[in-house]
Amino acid sequence: MLPNLFDDTVFAEKKQMSLREEIQSRGYSRREFMNFCAFMAAGMGLEMSAAAQIAKALDTKARPPMVWFHFQECTCCSESFIRSTHPIVADILLDKISLDYSQTLQAAAGFQAEEALRHTMEKYKGEYIMLVEGAVPEGADGVYCCIAGKTSLDIVKEAAENAKAIIAWGSCASAGCIQMAKPNPTQARPIHKVLPGKTIVRVPGCPPIGEVMAGVVVHLLAFDRIPQLDSQGRPLAFYSRRIHDTCYRRPNYDAGLFVETFDDPNAKKGYCLYKVGCKGPTTYNACAVTGWNGGTSFPIKSGHPCIGCSEDNFWDNGPFYQHLAAFPGFGIESTADTIGITAAAATAAGVALHAVATNVRKKKMIHDVEDPLKAELKEIDREERIAERKAARNGSGNGANNSSTDSDTKGAQ
Amino acid sequence: MSNRIVVDPVTRIEGHLRIEAKVENGKIVDAFSSSTMVRGIEIIMKGRDPRDAWAFVQRVCGVCTTIHALASVRAVEDAVGIVVPPNAELIRNIMNATLYIHDHVVHFYHLHALDWVDVVSALKADPKKTSELAQSISSYPKSSVGYFSDLQKRLQKFVDSGQLGIFANGYWGHKQPHGSRTLPRSPRMAKRNCENSRHLRRQKPASELPCGRCAVFYQH
Numbered sequence: 154m155l156p157n158l159f160d161d162t163v164f165a166e167k168k169q170m171s172l173r174e175e176i177q178s179r180g181y182s183r184r185e186f187m188n189f190c191a192f193m194a195a196g197m198g199l200e201m202s203a204a205a206q207i208a209k210a211l212d213t214k215a216r217p218p219m220v221w222f223h224f225q226e227c228t229c230c231s232e233s234f235i236r237s238t239h240p241i242v243a244d245i246l247l248d249k250i251s252l253d254y255s256q257t258l259q260a261a262a263g264f265q266a267e268e269a270l271r272h273t274m275e276k277y278k279g280e281y282i283m284l285v286e287g288a289v290p291e292g293a294d295g296v297y298c299c300i301a302g303k304t305s306l307d308i309v310k311e312a313a314e315n316a317k318a319i320i321a322w323g324s325c326a327s328a329g330c331i332q333m334a335k336p337n338p339t340q341a342r343p344i345h346k347v348l349p350g351k352t353i354v355r356v357p358g359c360p361p362i363g364e365v366m367a368g369v370v371v372h373l374l375a376f377d378r379i380p381q382l383d384s385q386g387r388p389l390a391f392y393s394r395r396i397h398d399t400c401y402r403r404p405n406y407d408a409g410l411f412v413e414t415f416d417d418p419n420a421k422k423g424y425c426l427y428k429v430g431c432k433g434p435t436t437y438n439a440c441a442v443t444g445w446n447g448g449t450s451f452p453i454k455s456g457h458p459c460i461g462c463s464e465d466n467f468w469d470n471g472p473f474y475q476h477l478a479a480f481p482g483f484g485i486e487s488t489a490d491t492i493g494i495t496a497a498a499a500t501a502a503g504v505a506l507h508a509v510a511t512n513v514r515k516k517k518m519i520h521d522v523e524d525p526l527k528a529e530l531k532e533i534d535r536e537e538r539i540a541e542r543k544a545a546r547n548g549s550g551n552g553a554n555n556s557s558t559d560s561d562t563k564g565a566q
Numbered sequence: 567m568s569n570r571i572v573v574d575p576v577t578r579i580e581g582h583l584r585i586e587a588k589v590e591n592g593k594i595v596d597a598f599s600s601s602t603m604v605r606g607i608e609i610i611m612k613g614r615d616p617r618d619a620w621a622f623v624q625r626v627c628g629v630c631t632t633i634h635a636l637a638s639v640r641a642v643e644d645a646v647g648i649v650v651p652p653n654a655e656l657i658r659n660i661m662n663a664t665l666y667i668h669d670h671v672v673h674f675y676h677l678h679a680l681d682w683v684d685v686v687s688a689l690k691a692d693p694k695k696t697s698e699l700a701q702s703i704s705s706y707p708k709s710s711v712g713y714f715s716d717l718q719k720r721l722q723k724f725v726d727s728g729q730l731g732i733f734a735n736g737y738w739g740h741k742q743p744h745g746s747r748t749l750p751r752s753p754r755m756a757k758r759n760c761e762n763s764r765h766l767r768r769q770k771p772a773s774e775l776p777c778g779r780c781a782v783f784y785q786h
Binding site for chain 1: 574575576602603605606607621625626628631685
């Protein structure tokens, strides 16, 4: 585990804005900020009292420098990240962490870009967060992926040496993904294989869900440590449940109602996709709970079987449209009957992210704790009412468009 | 006198690119580009179930994903002589059009814009003149002097923090086709647009879109 990730003394020399100040300086109201914290806490499966903890941390912490590497990847992780539903996620986590090096987003190129990286690695030695997107090829001494004349193998080792935390985004960095599929022509490796002994947060998925990525980063910022991980190094909050157990089509599976082919009437009725190749029973991810694109949908909801993209070697685990019985590893029936029942019982039918908050294991804690978040929101309510009354007394204002940006940047809630 | 210039990595593209240029007497006489990353997806594809091809091909690029998948599906269909029904064709067209709209915003504001917008130089701009310019070209409601002044203050805070993040060390201020010259008072406007693009993707009604080109696509 990592002790005290962001020592305040490191940043003491400079008077930096806290994240909350920055959020507010970008035109978000206090209410939106608090809602954002609640949203993040809910997403992480934490009790609501954690929202206040997140708020407090974001209020006082300065921006940590982050470097984001791209190796053998397709940039879908970055794309997923910048599409995080909550507008504050995109604004804050993208611009307001100090993203000092990111080949996809930074203005500088070539020498200037590499200089920015070197500067961060020297100035914030032991303090910067290293985010890796993509696998590292070991074949032919690593020449299959070179940046600025250096192999990705050298780059990843050098940067990892003094990084405070390392996050492996997506299946490429955390499991090798497509380039590692047979016959793995470039000898691609996930980064934990080339960085033995390092603690690495693995966030698999092709790509991972944007909110999940944001949740991991917010956890780092708010609690000064990496989130709780499972035995495979994945954040427990998002990867502890199978798609199958959280799937809204699960009752169809239990009742033996299956889609046999994609053009049969059962497909239209929304029956279980298990027989047309759904890998939900062997896939651990949060898709069925958080959904994609703001909870709009996820593959199964759109009528396509899960391809199991957050599992190791999912490209080689048989054709996507083949019945899972031939799947290597444990059999579906045993897990469906044993593991399945308890987890399914704990799963609410609703898939909205907000529902997660009521779905956490320590349900009763929500009632026990006198919720500081609610108190804060009440106070905001009160202040707003006072301000409204004042405004009404002073007659209708004429500068609706003028300096206020709050009304234009309202969050998605 | 001959010189060689190397730009590696080229940023804000998907993938890895290296450009080498040979310069003689201040002019580029020859140039070479090389892609410095290879995954061998063509080799990996061999012997796979053709129904799975789209998923592999899609991973060529995570930014323009959908079009690779659609092209791959069509290639497989052509190979085995499948004719898809008109409804399927329509759905694919909708998918393609959706990607087109989405990618336009991402590419323009996240990737392309920084090539010709010097964000920090907006500190020198005059909010009043910017407002006049903005109002002369669109009815966008946020074109007030107050709005631009606020934005300038926010930018000042950001710059004062000393951590420029993705804007650090950029190659700004060249006299050639660059924002500071082609759009005299517009860097701040452009930054405004960049900031708004993220909200716009989800929240803006068509009438509020700052970019005329996007608005055309968003209006049904």
